Each structure stands twice: as C-alpha cells, then as structure tokens.
Amino acid sequence: MTTEAQAVPAAAPGRDIASEVTADRISRFNRTERAVHWMQATSFLVLLATGFALALPALESTIGHRALLREIHLSSAFFFFFGPAIIALAGDRRSIALDVAAVDVWDQDDLRWLIPFPILRLFGIRTPPQGRFNAGQKLNAIFVVWSTLTFTVTGLILWQNRRFPSDVVSQSNTIHTVLAYVALGAFLGHLYLATAYPTTRHAFRAITQGWVRVDWAAHHHAKWLRSWVPAAPPPAYDGLRTGLQIVFGSAAALFAVRVFFFLLGANTTDKVTSWLYDATAWPGVAPIQPQTAVHIVDWPGLAYLMLCVMAWLVADRMRRWNASPPTA
Amino acid sequence: MDAEYGNQRVRGTARRPIPQPVEKHFRLGRAAFLGLTGVTAGALLFGKNAGASLNFIPGPASVDGFTIYTVTGGYPSFQADSYRLRIDGMVKNPITMTIDDILRHPAVTETRFYQCVTGWKVPNVRWTGIRLATLLDRVQPLPGAHAVKFYSFDGVYTESLTMEQARKSDVLLGYKLNDKPLSQAQGAPLRLVVPGMYGYKFAKWVDRVELIPRVVDGYWEQNGYDRDAYIGRSNGLTA
Numbered sequence: 195m196t197t198e199a200q201a202v203p204a205a206a207p208g209r210d211i212a213s214e215v216t217a218d219r220i221s222r223f224n225r226t227e228r229a230v231h232w233m234q235a236t237s238f239l240v241l242l243a244t245g246f247a248l249a250l251p252a253l254e255s256t257i258g259h260r261a262l263l264r265e266i267h268l269s270s271a272f273f274f275f276f277g278p279a280i281i282a283l284a285g286d287r288r289s290i291a292l293d294v295a296a297v298d299v300w301d302q303d304d305l306r307w308l309i310p311f312p313i314l315r316l317f318g319i320r321t322p323p324q325g326r327f328n329a330g331q332k333l334n335a336i337f338v339v340w341s342t343l344t345f346t347v348t349g350l351i352l353w354q355n356r357r358f359p360s361d362v363v364s365q366s367n368t369i370h371t372v373l374a375y376v377a378l379g380a381f382l383g384h385l386y387l388a389t390a391y392p393t394t395r396h397a398f399r400a401i402t403q404g405w406v407r408v409d410w411a412a413h414h415h416a417k418w419l420r421s422w423v424p425a426a427p428p429p430a431y432d433g434l435r436t437g438l439q440i441v442f443g444s445a446a447a448l449f450a451v452r453v454f455f456f457l458l459g460a461n462t463t464d465k466v467t468s469w470l471y472d473a474t475a476w477p478g479v480a481p482i483q484p485q486t487a488v489h490i491v492d493w494p495g496l497a498y499l500m501l502c503v504m505a506w507l508v509a510d511r512m513r514r515w516n517a518s519p520p521t522a
Numbered sequence: 523m524d525a526e527y528g529n530q531r532v533r534g535t536a537r538r539p540i541p542q543p544v545e546k547h548f549r550l551g552r553a554a555f556l557g558l559t560g561v562t563a564g565a566l567l568f569g570k571n572a573g574a575s576l577n578f579i580p581g582p583a584s585v586d587g588f589t590i591y592t593v594t595g596g597y598p599s600f601q602a603d604s605y606r607l608r609i610d611g612m613v614k615n616p617i618t619m620t621i622d623d624i625l626r627h628p629a630v631t632e633t634r635f636y637q638c639v640t641g642w643k644v645p646n647v648r649w650t651g652i653r654l655a656t657l658l659d660r661v662q663p664l665p666g667a668h669a670v671k672f673y674s675f676d677g678v679y680t681e682s683l684t685m686e687q688a689r690k691s692d693v694l695l696g697y698k699l700n701d702k703p704l705s706q707a708q709g710a711p712l713r714l715v716v717p718g719m720y721g722y723k724f725a726k727w728v729d730r731v732e733l734i735p736r737v738v739d740g741y742w743e744q745n746g747y748d749r750d751a752y753i754g755r756s757n758g759l760t761a
Contacts, residue, residue, distance in 0.1 A: 249589075258595035261745040298551030336551055340558045348566065355639050356748055365569045367641030369562065463739060464746025 218407050222400035224425060226285030227293065230278045231401055234338070237274035241267060241345075242381070245374055261465075268353060268466040275346045276447040284439035286428070296326045297335045303417070304329040323416035334384060341377055344369065357458050431512055438509040446502035448474050449495050456492035474498070586700070587644040588636070590707045593741060597706050598676040598727050605711060607695075609657055611732035612667035617660060621711055624697065627652045632692050634717040636724075637753050649715045651696030655689045657731070669737040672714050673730035681714060681725040681740035692717045695728060719751040 223231070244267040247253045248260060257263070282290040303322035306314070307329040311321060327335065348366035355363045387394045388401070396410045411419040452474045460467045479494045602621060610616035630653045636644040658670070663685070671682040687693070694715040697704055704710040709726025716723045722742045743749050 258592045260593050298549055299547050300550040301547040336554045340555055344562050352640055361570055363641040365566050461746050461748055463743055
C-alpha cells in the first residue's frame with residue numbers, strides 16, 4: 195500500500211481507494227466535469243467552424259451553402275448553451291459547485307502568479323503554489339462562462355433580428371464577430387497548453403481520463419494536492435437518475451425556448467424554429483400556423499415546461515432515497 | 523491526516539473540500555464575470571459608435587463595406603453576348619432583352635443606405651439601373667398577376683415582390699454600384715434593387731422576371747426570413 199492510500203480513512207465501506215490513489219496518480223476531474231467540458235468543446239468547435247464559414251468572405255465564396263451552415267450553427271448553439279448546464283445539474287453537481295467556488299475565490303498567491311515570472315525571479319520570488327486551478331485557468335474559466343453568455347445573447351439577437359432595434363442588431367453583430375476572434379485566440383492558447391507545451395500538457399490526461407500524476411500535481415497544484423480527498427463512489431441508481439434528469443432537463447430547455455420564441459414571434463418558416471416546434475408538438479399542443487405569430491403566450495408549452503421541471507425534481511428525489519439511512 | 527480528510531465531508535456524493543485559502547482571499551471570480559457582463563450589456567445597448575472603430579478587423583465588412591454572400595458554392599458567371607433577361611409569366615407580351623437593350627433604356631439612379639438582416643449597414647450606396655415599372659409596362663401584365671418573381675442564374679436563389687411593391691418608382695434592376703459596373707460578386711450583370719428593404723431582397727445575378735398570381739417565398743423566406751422585408755416593419759421599430 196502507498197502512503198496516500200493509507201492516509202485515507204479506512205472506515206469507508208464500499209470505497210475503492212485503490213482505483214483512485216495508486217503510487218503515482220490521483221483523480222482530478224470526475225465524469226460529470228469531463229462531460230461538461232467535452233459537450234462545450236464539441237459544440238464550440240462546430241460553432242467556430244460554421245461561424246467562420248458564414249462570416250469570412252474568402253471561405254464563404256468557396257463553401258457557400260449559407261442556409262445549411264446556418265442551420266448547423268443555430269442547432270449547435272442549443273448544445274453550446276444548454277448542454278453543459280444540463281449535464282452539470284444532472285450529474286455530480288456538487289463537484290461542479292466546488293469548481294465554481296474554486297474559480298471564484300482568489301488569494302494572494304493567485305494574484306502573484308499573474309505577474310510574469312521573470313519579474314518574480316527578479317525579486318527572488320518563486321512561482322507561488324497554486325490551488326485546484328491556477329490563476330490562468332481561473333481567468334480562462336471566467337472568460338468561457340462570460341463568452342458563452344455573450345455569444346448566446348448576441349447570437350439570439352442576430353437570429354431573431356427582426357424583433358430587435360436595428361442598432362442593437364448592429365452592435366450584436368460587432369460583439370459576436372470580435373468575440374469570435376478573441377475566443378479563437380483563447381482556444382488556440384488553451385489547445386497549445388493542453389496538448390503541446392511540455393510542462394503543462396500532462397494536464398490533458400485529467401480531462402480525458404480523469405487522473406494526473408501526483409508529482410505533476412505537487413509541482414503545478416501544490417495547495418490542491420494538500421487538501422485533496424478521494425471522491426466517494428456514486429450511490430446506486432445515480433446513473434438512472436442522471437439519465438432521467440438529462441432527458442427531462444433537455445425537454446424543459448426545448449420547451450423554454452419554444453415559449454420564449456412564441457413571445458418573441460419567431461418566424462415559423464425558419465427550419466430550426468420549425469424543428470423546435472415539431473419536437474415539442476406533444477399531445478394538446480396547438481399546431482403552428484406557417485406564419486409569424488407575435489407576442490403569444492404559449493400556455494400548453496408553458497404547462498409542458500412545468501411538467502418537465504416537476505419530473506426533473508421527482509427524479510432528483512432518487513438521490514435522497516438513496517442517501518437516507520436504512521430504517522431498522 | 524484523518525482529520526484533514528474526515529472533517530471535509532460534505533453532503534451529497536462528492537467529497538472534495540470547498541477551497542478555503544488560509545491567506546487573505548477575494549471573491550474575484552464573480553466580480554470579473556459581473557464586470558465583463560456589465561460592460562458587454564452596455565456595449566450591446568449603447569455602443570453605437572464602437573463598431574466603426576473596429577473596422578480594421580478582417581471579417582464580414584470587406585468589399586467597400588459590403589459582406590458578400592452566396593447560397594451556392596462560388597459566384598456564377600455569365601457571357602456578355604449570350605446573356606438574356608427574360609420577362610414572362612402572366613403577361614400579354616413576354617420579352618427577352620440583351621445587355622445592350624437594357625442599357626438603351628434611360629438610366630435611373632437611387633442613393634440609399636444598404637441594410638443587411640445580419641446587422642451590418644452601408645451608408646450612401648448609389649445604384650444605377652433600369653426602372654422595373656418601365657419593364658412591367660412594356661410586357662403588359664394580365665389582370666390576375668399580383669406578384670413578380672425574380673430568378674437568379676445561380677440556379678437556386680429566387681425572390682418575389684407584390685405588384686404594388688414592384689411598381690414603386692425606386693425599384694430598379696441595377697447594373698452599376700457607386701458608378702462602377704457591378705462586379706461578379708455583387709451580382710453582375712443585373713441585380714434587383716429595392717430601397718427600404720433588407721439586403722436579402724436585392725437578388726443578384728437576375729436573368730428572369732416572372733409575373734405570378736401571388737407572392738411566394740423566396741430562398742431566404744423558405745429558410746426563416748420574413749416575407750415582408752421592409753426594414754423595421756415587423757418589429758414595430760424604425761430603422
């Protein structure tokens with residue numbers, strides 16, 4: 195047995211410590227964290243590719259097919275915005291909450307980390323030890339959340355441009371375009387550090403397989419390693435609960451968009467909008483007339499939205515049944 | 523070591539501790555996020571002149587302020603001597619015109635801003651062309667013809683206007699843009715010009731005008747755009 199494994203309390207029935215701590219590796223990102231990352235990464239790449247194909251004249255003139263690219267772009271946006279949120283809430287949401295807290299809280303070591311290292315050396319300061327995320331990773335996480343929100347809001351305005359003042363549409367266009375370049379730069383930097391830069395590329399293991407080497411963690415995330423604890427095994431039925439919540443959560447998101455689009459008066463000749471209306475054409479929901487309907491409260495859609503949220507909450511009780519101690 | 527792991531238990535499934543730096547700490551993450559979001563919201567609502575200062579960015583606004591779009595791959599080309607404009611459908615007198623025939627008609631000039639639905643705008647665009655109403659008079663529409671459909675020789679793009687819209691005196695079939703002949707990318711040799719409407723109504727590469735009973739959805743209307751493309755019409759707001 196290794197020293198790390200011996201440090202863990204023994205009285206934890208059912209806990210498979212050996213799989214989490216071996217001589218040289220510790221767990222860093224669980225399945226929920228990895229799924230959130232890859233859901234966002236995949237949809238981001240599709241959006242980036244189709245977005246540049248739509249916007250850059252050089253690409254546009256050779257690729258063309260605006261209508262198809264536009265449909266792919268708009269439907270990927272649903273997964274980009276709702277996908278990570280649904281997975282985070284349906285999966286191990288406690289771990290996501292802890293990650294958010296880790297990004298939120300900064301100490302003086304984080305601030306010192308941001309000072310370029312030659313200046314630190316000049317004053318004889320070593321690179322300060324970092325927690326679960328270093329200051330650069332924290333900035334990246336803040337950027338990702340902010341840009342997801344900004345891309346979604348400005349993109350929605352560009353999509354439904356006829357329902358917004360033309361100045362706001364122009365400004366959305368500028369923000370969406372500029373942000374695309376900034377996000378491309380951030381993505382390339384992220385990709386380089388994660389897969390190519392020699393001292394940091396080991397971190398890629400954490401987001402593909404979930405673990406990192408202890409010596410790497412000691413070097414890059416010393417304070418995190420000091421407070422690291424192994425995760426408990428997921429309770430039984432947790433997979434079933436997560437699956438149900440992903441289904442109900444996705445349905446709720448679809449109905450939320452539907453209700454919002456009715457209020458906005460989204461044009462029903464739009465293919466993505468009509469796909470959305472078709473997907474939510476559940477029993478009792480009025481069929482959509484092929485014309486623009488402005489400012490209608492879609493009561494059946496709202497009722498189904500509530501129903502999906504309630505089903506989600508019922509599925510959530512499974513966690514507590516499982517967590518409650520057996521009655522004697 | 524037991525205590526260090528043991529007292530960090532939290533309710534739920536994960537057992538990772540909430541980060542609690544021993545040093546002085548700040549809730550900088552939420553501050554940065556809220557600050558960025560606030561600045562963005564301000565730029566979105568009030569950043570009217572910010573866009574102009576960012577024109578150096580390579581991207582959409584490219585050719586004289588226009589973004590060039592095509593719905594097929596590439597721009598279609600034409601032969602000047604074999605090109606014909608057909609005007610047919612519900613008319614008494616269908617006609618076919620060469621480029622010289624078109625140029626023989628009096629040239630009309632309209633100067634107006636050009637607004638795209640995707641948000642960009644080009645001020646003071648000067649279009650020169652032949653008035654559509656002149657051509658409609660020549661072909662003599664039948665009584666049942668209440669709309670005009672335009673075909674692009676890219677083989678895909680179509681647009682249509684109501685007869686009332688098409689007869690407005692500023693609606694042209696344009697062959698010059700800012701006093702220069704239309705480029706291939708801008709729709710040479712002939713492009714529909716409908717001042718006051720969004721750019722997707724300005725069908726490029728027009729080679730056929732058909733008179734039809736009622737307005738039908740054009741290419742972008744079938745893909746989600748509004749049929750009535752006057753700027754500021756459907757949202758109750760003015761451009």
